[in-house]
Amino acid sequence: METPGRPGEAFAQVLDAGDEAFLLIFGERLDPEVNARVQAFADALRSAGIRGLRDVVPGYLSLLVTYDAATRDGDELREELVAVRPATGTIRPPRHHEIPVCYGGAYGPDLEDVATQTGLSPEEVVRLHAGRDYRVYCLGFSPGFPYAAELPRALRLPRRPTPRLKVPQGSVGIAGLQTGIYPLETSGGWHLLGRTPLAIFDWTASRPARILPGDSISFRPIGEEEFLRLEAAERQGAPRG
């Protein structure tokens, strides 16, 4: 479908999102290949040196490009976007992150409930959740929160009927076909299976997010002892994994 080098063929459509943003549509269905093209185009756009660009925000299948309408004419910018060639291979190679997770108990208050609802044992839920790699399609909801997919079919549940007002930092949750990590204490409606001691977002670091869109993650079950040890090491500023 994509013919590199021909203008505008990296994405299928440019949609107006007001007079200070365009939404570039790359596909219609959840597809790692479509998302890889989103990320490659985002990288290409960032390095294209286009004047007046404010932000380039990847979604699962789309890229929101925001600009300053005080200094840029939208019609001219649209022409420039269409002319940008997608990077051949991504400029920034994706990284894999293995996330240690202490499952169940106070760390994962919904593990038992998820087991009941899916008809699995808690051990099977952990084995299925930790047993594969997930693609990080985009970040959002809260700074650094990775929207990762796809969850094994046996674990797919709708969100909790009532969101929690406080989800502890580092909580690992599932909802629908997605899994994610809460980088900060926030409210949240996902089922909480466990917690990671790793710092996922650091406002003052030169690279604030540990995990970037396009990266992949997997989960490694750990015990409470290792959780506490890793948590203490993170507080002392251990080098990033």
Next chain:
Amino acid sequence: MARLKVIRPGMLTTVQDLGRQGWGYLGVSQQGALDPYALRWANRLAGNGSRAAALEITLLGPTLEVLEACFGGFAGAELGLKVNGEPWPAGTSRGLEAGDTLFFGPPKDGMRAYLAFAGGVQGEELLGSRSTDLPSRVGGFAGRALRAGDIVTVGVLAGNPAVAPVPTAILGNRVRLLAGPRDGLFAPDALHRLTSGPYLVTSHSDRVGMRLSGPEILGAPGGILSEGTPLGGVEIPPSGQPIVLLQGRGSVGGYPILATVISADIPVLAQIRPGSSLSFEEVSRDVARQARREMERSLDLGLRPLR
């Protein structure tokens, strides 16, 4: 540095500048002044560049005691600001002495105003902005709204009292929007229903968005795979009741956006109170471009000396 003591915090008083631009791809919310037009006037009146932070005041303002002399610019809605009992009108600047008390009486019109100080309001700067991000509890003053007893630090520069040549709040109950980005996912009459309004702005509105009540937009897809959210986007949740996304929105969202308010009318949204009506008018890109050009031209007009 000069200081002001918070005697009463008001309804919601936060430190805001023009927001965190360029970090949405990391899931960072834009934040910043809900009325950037009024903020820019407040900073101009205070003699600041456009990047300085100010206090965003929401409907019921704070009571502040000036501890050291400083110079302030006030712009946006007329929220009843007085200095030692004497009115300080929006769109003007003035010097303040130690012992002065800033007090907000009953608000006259609009919803938000900005108090800027020469040299800027100090606060935690993260990713290039001092804006308070309330859900993340970072930025500005300790990542939260002001409370009684807080000490706010500002610059000590002096200035010349001046008056803005135009009103610094744009008031109205009708905003213009462009169709899209996701109008294609809706029934053909959805945009017509949205512009048939009026809608009521409900009390569940906040810095994230204005929750509306009025003609339901039916047949909207229940949800979409998360994608970037534009400022002013009118998203349609399964209830069919629109939400207009403001500067405090998340960087991505899972409800389709039917239409997007034009950039020149974002300041109008910021001044509409809960309980008021709001209606939408669909316009062309040319109208949006012209409206924005006029707004920028107005912001370039010179200040007039006060008497």
